[in-house]
Amino acid sequence: MYRTVDGEELFIIDAHIALWDASKENQLNNHGEEFINCFYDYHRNLTPPEYHWDKKSFLKYSKETLISDVFNKGYCDMAIFQPVPLTDFYKEPFGDIKKNDELVKQYPGRFIGNGSFDPRDKEKGLKVLEEETKKYHLKGVKLYTAEWRGESKGYKLSDPWAKRYLEKCEELGIKNIHVHKGPTVTPLNRDAFDVADIDDAASSFPNLNFIVEHVGLPRLEDFCWIATQEKNVYGGLAVAMPFVYARPRYFAQIISELLFWLDEDRILFGSDYAIWEPGWLIDKFMDFQLPEDIVEETGSVLDLKVKRKILGENAARIYDIDIPRKKEELKNSPINARGDRSIV
Amino acid sequence: MFKIKEVYDRLELVTDPEIDRPLPELGFIEDVEINGKSVMVGFRLPTYWCSPNFAFIMAEDIRDEVSELPWVTQVEINLIEHSESEKVNRGVNSFYSFEEMFSDKTDGTGLNELRHIFKVKAFYGRQERLLRYLLKNDRSKEDILELTKQTLIPFTRNDRTLEELMKSYLNIREKLNLDNSKTVKLITDEFGKPLTIEQFNDHLLHARRSRLTMEFNGHYCQTLLQTRYSLS
Numbered sequence: 001m002y003r004t005v006d007g008e009e010l011f012i013i014d015a016h017i018a019l020w021d022a023s024k025e026n027q028l029n030n031h032g033e034e035f036i037n038c039f040y041d042y043h044r045n046l047t048p049p050e051y052h053w054d055k056k057s058f059l060k061y062s063k064e065t066l067i068s069d070v071f072n073k074g075y076c077d078m079a080i081f082q083p084v085p086l087t088d089f090y091k092e093p094f095g096d097i098k099k100n101d102e103l104v105k106q107y108p109g110r111f112i113g114n115g116s117f118d119p120r121d122k123e124k125g126l127k128v129l130e131e132e133t134k135k136y137h138l139k140g141v142k143l144y145t146a147e148w149r150g151e152s153k154g155y156k157l158s159d160p161w162a163k164r165y166l167e168k169c170e171e172l173g174i175k176n177i178h179v180h181k182g183p184t185v186t187p188l189n190r191d192a193f194d195v196a197d198i199d200d201a202a203s204s205f206p207n208l209n210f211i212v213e214h215v216g217l218p219r220l221e222d223f224c225w226i227a228t229q230e231k232n233v234y235g236g237l238a239v240a241m242p243f244v245y246a247r248p249r250y251f252a253q254i255i256s257e258l259l260f261w262l263d264e265d266r267i268l269f270g271s272d273y274a275i276w277e278p279g280w281l282i283d284k285f286m287d288f289q290l291p292e293d294i295v296e297e298t299g300s301v302l303d304l305k306v307k308r309k310i311l312g313e314n315a316a317r318i319y320d321i322d323i324p325r326k327k328e329e330l331k332n333s334p335i336n337a338r339g340d341r342s343i344v
Numbered sequence: 345m346f347k348i349k350e351v352y353d354r355l356e357l358v359t360d361p362e363i364d365r366p367l368p369e370l371g372f373i374e375d376v377e378i379n380g381k382s383v384m385v386g387f388r389l390p391t392y393w394c395s396p397n398f399a400f401i402m403a404e405d406i407r408d409e410v411s412e413l414p415w416v417t418q419v420e421i422n423l424i425e426h427s428e429s430e431k432v433n434r435g436v437n438s439f440y441s442f443e444e445m446f447s448d449k450t451d452g453t454g455l456n457e458l459r460h461i462f463k464v465k466a467f468y469g470r471q472e473r474l475l476r477y478l479l480k481n482d483r484s485k486e487d488i489l490e491l492t493k494q495t496l497i498p499f500t501r502n503d504r505t506l507e508e509l510m511k512s513y514l515n516i517r518e519k520l521n522l523d524n525s526k527t528v529k530l531i532t533d534e535f536g537k538p539l540t541i542e543q544f545n546d547h548l549l550h551a552r553r554s555r556l557t558m559e560f561n562g563h564y565c566q567t568l569l570q571t572r573y574s575l576s
Binding site for chain 2: 031034035037038042045046217218220221224225246250253254257260261
């Protein structure tokens with residue numbers, strides 16, 4: 001819960017967090033090392049110095065650290081795991097649904113543990129998705145279309161097998177499809193410049209929500225264009241968020257473009273923890289105001305009502321969370337407020 | 345000394361396709377070595393994972409631009425610390441195509457289509473900057489749509505910013521094979537069709553999206569490179 005100086009309360013959902021293990025012991029090869037190095041550069045590049053992590057802590061952190069950063073220090077009421085397995089780079093999955101589930105169970109009501117699938121697993125993967133849906137009550141999946149798999153360097157959402165998986169999602173009640181379309185972390189020709197497959201999938205599956213993580217950066221313009229065509233396309237702010245500190249002017253331009261092309265109901269806050277911590281991101285975001293010239297040019301409004309939607313209400317809506325009821329449920333939860341009572 | 349300068353002048357003509365800014369300005373050129381008639385250009389990118397197709401485009405462009413110098417008989421490209429360094433270097437230095445080197449990462453359309461897509465983005469980005477500048481300086485939309493090279497040039501005489509904006513816009517028009525003759529209307533779409541006053545506002549909004557994306561990517565990539573190589 002975030003409280004403004006005027007006593008207004010905002011219910012916060014961080015729609016993009018991870019508990020990862022990129023330790024030396026878990027790295028399968030050089031790519032595993034380079035992958036986390038790249039994350040670490042993202043981290044150092046856009047984080048205020050007082051929130052810099054040392055490399056060792058960044059490679060692998062404990063559940064307690066996560067709870068403390070996201071809930072005790074991070075204002076969040078809820079957080080959504082978006083696991084990325086990356087099993088071509090790491091021995092145990094980089095983001096692991098099983099480990100996430102331990103936290104989901106340990107702190108009831110606090111987490112949504114999403115799954116993932118990879119259409120290249122074909123029939124076998126469809127079965128796994130069914131089993132995992134039963135076991136983990138999946139409402140959403142994170143897809144990493146650029147993930148390497150042997151010789152293959154990725155897939156598209158418009159591939160025939162991807163369509164079969166999306167049909168399966170519809171059948172199983174998984175309605176939120178988070179797609180990583182962001183700064184290219186693994187090299188792939190197609191993914192590198194194309195968000196067109198989202199367009200195709202979103203119009204073929206009007207009952208599913210497609211949350212484009214990192215708002216399609218570095219293809220913001222293509223993403224905005226697609227999102228104006230398809231009303232079931234959302235923008236996740238992970239990666240864009242830290243610009244609120246590092247380059248506020250760019251942040252203002254990006255957010256006003258998003259408000260212009262998407263509207264205020266389809267933008268979701270995500271920290272991309274542990275690359276960035278939600279605490280300082282939210283502090284800076286709440287203090288942030290659009291510069292006058294940008295307001296004049298775009299007509300965008302970023303007031304408390306809009307911030308409230310971005311920071312929690314929009315994610316709550318697509319994940320069927322009734323906020324007043326959830327607040328009651330969480331009243332007796334051990335993780336209660338920023339710094340008040342530590343549960344770790 | 346002069347030879348180095350000549351090489352760097354050629355490198356100024358090579359842009360990152362996503363960002364539309366010259367490689368030296370972005371810090372992507374790591375070093376240049378000259379040995380008689382042969383030139384080695386080392387370049388680096390903000391991450392180990394930057395897309396090999398863009399890396400390949402830049403490497404080819406470096407090779408071709410530097411080869412334009414009359415005294416150069418051989419150019420060697422050395423992309424460092426990248427997941428596909430070896431393949432990009434071997435391919436570009438032996439004149440293989442992207443398809444030949446990365447058959448698993450292409451759908452057969454080659455890099456030409458990609459080059460074109462990004463030229464078009466750069467076209468709208470540069471045009472938007474020019475339009476925005478003219479509007480800010482109280483030129484009416486009607487006036488702007490009538491502009492030709494002949495009518496625009498006199499205004500650039502006492503205005504360096506406008507001159508730069510015009511040059512860069514004319515340059516990308518040329519790359520798209522658009523007509524730059526003196527009396528042809530300059531504010532067109534990517535196919536050379538002049539805009540109408542009814543289209544103006546919408547057009548500007550779309551062009552702004554392109555410009556903003558390129559600027560954002562430029563910023564992101566440049567600072568990431570600085571972080572990666574501890575520059576400041």
